[in-house]
Amino acid sequence: MPAPESPIGDVSLLDISAVAELLNCSPRHVRRLADTGKMPTPIKLGALLRFSRTDIDAWIAGGCKSVRSVPNGGVE
Secondary structure (H helix, E strand, C coil): CCCCCCCCCCCCEECHHHHHHHHCCCHHHHHHHHHCCCCCCCEEECCEEEEEHHHHHHHHHCCCCCCCCCHHHHCC
16 A cells, blocks of 8 residues: 655655665765755754755756855855
8 A cells, every 4th residue: 555645745855875875875975965065955853864855856857966056156
């Protein structure tokens, strides 16, 4: 029997290991990407970090482009 649909849509949250598996990289690399703003911002639940499945899927579909904009094109 499939899980019932949420009235507010898909609210699946992924932990760092699940995101690392989707990206075929290490959990440490996922933390680096998140810390530098190169991927969607995680949701903090106490000391835990969780990622929206919808945001991650959209980010991957969009070519994994950096989420954080770099002022002046990265030139200081």
